[in-house]
Amino acid sequence: MGASPSIFLHGLTVWDTGERIDLALGPHRTAPTGSAPCLDESGALGKALMHALDASEDIHVDCSGLTLAPGLCDPHVHFRDPGQTQKESMLSGCAAAASGGYTNVLIMPNTLPALDGAAVKPGDQGAQEVTDAGFETSIDYLQHYAEVIGETLPVRYCLCVAASTGREGLQASDIGAWKRFLRGQGASGTSGVAEGPDSHPVIAISDDGAAIADGILSEVAEHALLAGIPIVDHCEHHESGVINEGEISRRLNVPGIPSSTELTIVDRDIELARRTGQHVHLQHVSTAAAFEAIRRAKREGLPVTCETAPHYLALCDEDVLEHGTLAKMNPPLRSAADRQATIEAVCDGTVDMIATDHAPHTIAEKQLPLSEAPNGIIGLESAYGVCHSVLVDGGFIDDRRLIELMAVAPAGLMGVPSVDITAMLSDPSLGKQLRLLDLRGRDDADAIDMSILAPDEEWTIDPGNFHSKARNTPFGSWKVTGRPIATVISSSLAFSRIPQGMLIDDGQGA
Numbered sequence: 001m002g003a004s005p006s007i008f009l010h011g012l013t014v015w016d017t018g019e020r021i022d023l024a025l026g027p028h029r030t031a032p033t034g035s036a037p038c039l040d041e042s043g044a045l046g047k048a049l050m051h052a053l054d055a056s057e058d059i060h061v062d063c064s065g066l067t068l069a070p071g072l073c074d075p076h077v078h079f080r081d082p083g084q085t086q087k088e089s090m091l092s093g094c095a096a097a098a099s100g101g102y103t104n105v106l107i108m109p110n111t112l113p114a115l116d117g118a119a120v121k122p123g124d125q126g127a128q129e130v131t132d133a134g135f136e137t138s139i140d141y142l143q144h145y146a147e148v149i150g151e152t153l154p155v156r157y158c159l160c161v162a163a164s165t166g167r168e169g170l171q172a173s174d175i176g177a178w179k180r181f182l183r184g185q186g187a188s189g190t191s192g193v194a195e196g197p198d199s200h201p202v203i204a205i206s207d208d209g210a211a212i213a214d215g216i217l218s219e220v221a222e223h224a225l226l227a228g229i230p231i232v233d234h235c236e237h238h239e240s241g242v243i244n245e246g247e248i249s250r251r252l253n254v255p256g257i258p259s260s261t262e263l264t265i266v267d268r269d270i271e272l273a274r275r276t277g278q279h280v281h282l283q284h285v286s287t288a289a290a291f292e293a294i295r296r297a298k299r300e301g302l303p304v305t306c307e308t309a310p311h312y313l314a315l316c317d318e319d320v321l322e323h324g325t326l327a328k329m330n331p332p333l334r335s336a337a338d339r340q341a342t343i344e345a346v347c348d349g350t351v352d353m354i355a356t357d358h359a360p361h362t363i364a365e366k367q368l369p370l371s372e373a374p375n376g377i378i379g380l381e382s383a384y385g386v387c388h389s390v391l392v393d394g395g396f397i398d399d400r401r402l403i404e405l406m407a408v409a410p411a412g413l414m415g416v417p418s419v420d421i422t423a424m425l426s427d428p429s430l431g432k433q434l435r436l437l438d439l440r441g442r443d444d445a446d447a448i449d450m451s452i453l454a455p456d457e458e459w460t461i462d463p464g465n466f467h468s469k470a471r472n473t474p475f476g477s478w479k480v481t482g483r484p485i486a487t488v489i490s491s492s493l494a495f496s497r498i499p500q501g502m503l504i505d506d507g508q509g510a
Contacts (some may be wrong), residue, residue, distance in 0.1 A: 005052035006440060007045075007059045007493060008505070012452065014421050015069035017401050021425065026445075026492045035126050039154045039467075042114060043496040048503055060504040065456060066485055069403045070418040071103025072111055072411035073450035074306065074380065075232070076208070076283060081145075083112025083126025083139055088360035088469050090145050090153065090170050093380075094466035095401045096358070098154035098495035100380040101484025103449035104416050107153060107231075109162035110209040113138050116162035116203075117178030130234040139181045143200045154487070156449070156492045158414055159203045160232060163220045169213035175223040178202060182227055183415065184194045189250040203415050206232040206285060209330075213263045220497065221278045230305075230413065231272075235265040235290070236331040242371050244317040244332040254322070254371055257332050259287040264288045270297045281413060282306040284357050288341030295350050298334035305353040305413065310386045312342045315474065323474040325366045325373035329359070346405070347396050353409040356383045360470030381466050388455060388482025399455050403466055419448050439491035452486040 008025040020341035033049060040046045048059045080490045088296035099106050119136040120127040125338045130141045133148045146153050159177045165171050179185070205224050206212070211222055211234050224231050238261040243249050245256025258402040266282060268294060268493035285306045286289060292374075297304045313331065316339040321325045327333055345351045359376025366373050379386075384406065397405075411418035425433050439445055461478045463471040487495040 005049065005056075005058045006456075007348050008453070009061050009063045010313060011062060011064040011255060012066055013066040014412040015067050015251050016400055017422055018066040019422075019425075020435075020441065021068070021435070022436045024153065024436060024440055025062075026440050029036065030268050032237050036173045036340055038493040038497045039095060041099065041495070043501050044500040044503060045496045045498050046494070047500075048176045052213055061498055061502050062504050063452065063502070064442070065454065067399065067453045067455055068421060069451050069453055070099045070407040070411065070421070071487060071489070072407045072451045072484070073104045073106075073283075073416065073418075074102050074356050074358070075106045075353065075382075075410040075413050076108065076309075077105045077358040077380065078108050078110060078360065078376070080233045080360055081111065082129040082141060083127075086469075090142070091151070092467060092469045093358070093360075094153040094157070094217070096378070096380045098487050099497075100253060100356075100382070101384050101451045101453060101486070102155055102281070102335055102380060103487050103494070104414060104491055105157050105380075106204065106409070106414055107142065107157055108208040109206060109444070111138050111142075114162045114167040115139050115142070115159055116165050116167065116173040117181065118165060118174065137177075139178065139202065143181065145200075150482055154489070156489065157200055157415070158203045158416070159200055160208065162200045162207050163205050163207040163212045163231075164216055167207050167209065169207060169210060169216070172216045172219040173222060175226060175278050179227060190505060202229070204230050204413075204454060205489035205500055206283075207232065208232065208234045216451060217268075218276075221276045223271055224310070225276065225278055230281045231269070232281045232283060232409065233265070235269060235282040235285065236262045237265050243320055243328065244334050245318060246335055248317045249322055252370065258340065259289060261333060262331055263289045263293060268292070270302060270304055271300045272295070274300070275305060278306070279303040283343075283352070284309050284312070284331060284355065286312045286342060287338050291341055291345040291350050294345075295348075298350070305352040306343050306350070307353045307410075308346070308351050309355055309357045309389075311474070312339065312381045312385050313346070313354075314390050314471065315339070315499055319474065320370075325368065325370055326472055326474040327453075328370060328373055328375055329377055343391070343394075343396055346391065351405070353413065354383070354405045356380050356470075359472075360468060361472045362442055366472045378466070378468050378470045378473050381480070382461050382480070384453065384472060384484055385461065385480035385482045386460065386475055386478070389480040390476075392455070393481050419450060421450070425449075438490075442487070445491035448488065448491045450488040451484060452488070454483045454485050456481060457483040
């Protein structure tokens with residue numbers, strides 16, 4: 001058997017220049033306990049790898065029509081681990097992210113126990129998962145997860161610390177308990193393994209699932225300023241209601257949630273940014289009035305950014321009539337006019353980025369009556385296709401802008417590097433651009449993450465094929481255009497759905 005083969009991807013189009021290049025990668029990533037191949041959905045790459053090993057050959061793939069982009073980043077996911085792994089685990093959530101073309105995600109703090117930095121309490125839901133792994137806190141557990149299970153996860157992740165103790169909104173979480181988990185703090189916890197804050201750092205603070213409570217907001221801002229991290233706020237609060245207040249809520253005879261519940265928190269958080277200078281990132285914005293308030297804040301030069309989600313771009317409250325609880329989330333799907341305002345906010349730059357708010361639930365939970373079923377839908381494995389179909393195919397933005405929204409801007413919020421492919425192609429010694437981008441053996445190879453996308457591929461969303469444990473999506477059976485084909489992490493393939501038909505038998509480039 002020969003040496004480990006390299007993988008050559010021929011004819012890729014660089015996302016922001018349109019240049020066609022070839023890409024050379026190492027064959028696999030290294031797991032904590034040895035080497036492990038990438039998550040190979042189609043199986044074609046694994047077969048090719050075995051043949052190449054026997055024949056001492058490299059692998060060549062025809063990537064004509066595919067786009068090479070910085071790795072997609074999602075600044076808003078819920079993986080339910082620890083505490084609710086029947087809905088999603090770190091393993092299934094990371095696999096879903098990789099399948100969706102993501103190389104990095106930000107995990108929200110509403111795990112059980114919450115990511116507040118405090119020692120878990122025996123008997124609390126999920127506490128035994130943490131202590132059985134040898135840790136005292138949920139943050140420690142997640143920062144060392146791959147080492148505990150002895151597997152390589154196919155996506156990087158960062159953590160969001162809870163703004164309040166237990167996410168109960170009563171008192172601000174103790175910065176003294178969680179500051180050791182920030183980026184640059186070195187190894188933490190009791191395991192002595194290589195993972196830790198530098199691999200999976202706390203990079204933001206939030207009580208997502210709920211807005212940060214008024215009574216602790218100023219103290220949370222002080223903590224965020226001291227830690228140098230953004231507040232990432234669930235910018236909506238209501239005491240009652242099921243879906244958007246309007247004709248549909250009245251037709252279904254359920255209490256409505258007025259759009260003012262979003263604007264009230266948006267205005268409050270903008271004032272916080274004005275008063276303190278703290279960066280406030282507003283999550284899943286969904287209403288025209290809120291977008292107008294954010295526009296004014298940006299014109300004022302305030303440190304305010306915002307995201308929206310694919311479902312607010314693709315759906316409105318009328319879709320609840322068809323999809324029922326699969327279209328129930330918080331904030332709720334708003335009016336058709338609000339949906340159009342959300343698209344306009346993407347077009348004019350008010351929206352900085354797109355996040356999925358990936359929120360897994362069991363089918364049994366979503367089969368409850370509309371008033372009882374939990375809020376939230378999954379989105380990692382459908383986001384690129386849905387957004388490409390609505391925004392790019394709809395003529396609102398181009399492919400380059402979509403990658404800015406789904407890769408470059410969220411990477412900036414998360415403080416992770418977004419690769420400059422054109423800069424890597426430059427060879428100062430030759431004074432020209434290189435057609436081959438060879439990532440093998442580069443000094444910065446560990447920092448290079450990319451996504452390979454098929455912007456023109458038409459496919460049908462089938463939740464039954466998802467890597468996520470969950471199936472709670474309204475997008476099942478949607479025919480969309482745009483599909484992630486592979487991800488590259490640390491200069492090696494981490495995920496692939498490269499089909500057999502793309503492999504080149506004779507080893508020659510396309």
